[in-house]
Amino acid sequence: QLENAINNGDVVTADGITGVAEKLTIRSLGLRDLSGTFHIIPFSSVTTVSNYMREFAYHVGEYGVAYREDIDQVIAKLREAFAELMSEEDFRSQILVDELEVHGVTALADSSVNIRVRIKTLPGSQWGIGRAYNRLVKYHLDAAGIEIPFPHLTLYFGEDKEGKAPAAPLRMVDEVEVKELFNAQSRDEETDSSSPSSDKSTSATKADTNPSRKGDFDDAD
Numbered sequence: 001q002l003e004n005a006i007n008n009g010d011v012v013t014a015d016g017i018t019g020v021a022e023k024l025t026i027r028s029l030g031l032r033d034l035s036g037t038f039h040i041i042p043f044s045s046v047t048t049v050s051n052y053m054r055e056f057a058y059h060v061g062e063y064g065v066a067y068r069e070d071i072d073q074v075i076a077k078l079r080e081a082f083a084e085l086m087s088e089e090d091f092r093s094q095i096l097v098d099e100l101e102v103h104g105v106t107a108l109a110d111s112s113v114n115i116r117v118r119i120k121t122l123p124g125s126q127w128g129i130g131r132a133y134n135r136l137v138k139y140h141l142d143a144a145g146i147e148i149p150f151p152h153l154t155l156y157f158g159e160d161k162e163g164k165a166p167a168a169p170l171r172m173v174d175e176v177e178v179k180e181l182f183n184a185q186s187r188d189e190e191t192d193s194s195s196p197s198s199d200k201s202t203s204a205t206k207a208d209t210n211p212s213r214k215g216d217f218d219d220a221d
Helices: 071-086 126-143 175-209 214-220
Strands: 011-014 017-024 028-032 038-042 049-051 057-065 101-108 113-121
Touching (some): 011 028, 057 071, 071 113
Antiparallel strands (some): 011 017, 017 028, 028 038, 057 113
């Protein structure tokens, strides 16, 4: 122990590295991270230790849904996912509070409305419970037809005085037309690249037909 802050087997973050504490000495701390890499950290470089294995822990989940979705329905589905999680003994034994803690809407993000929930677990169980809950959330939202959006962009073309948006100057292009445009551009580039060589060839021809060649001047001398 180090002032009861770290025990062997604890998952901690020290000096910016997160891993399982495997070795403690007077001078250093040995951490094994998720990839299996073993880090030796001198205590002289450690200012803060975060221990994830004390008394209890939380899975904190933030789930984004489309702006068009009904927030109350989404929260109801999050509760249903939690109820299904609690129906499995292996998971229920790791959860300390049998009610989902709903924080509500935490952000109106660029592409989603974000809702946060929290599950209180035994220390060290927060990651496994989180993975199991995320799987159930995805299942319940999909079954209800609730969209989990990906980042997207909305184009705005302004409004007239009556509040109506003008027609967007867009044109759909099919695959054949794209190929034709590409081929035409390629032909133009080939034509441009061949022009300098043609000029050089013409200049060389003119030089050969000019009677005032170097040899003529030599003969005159």
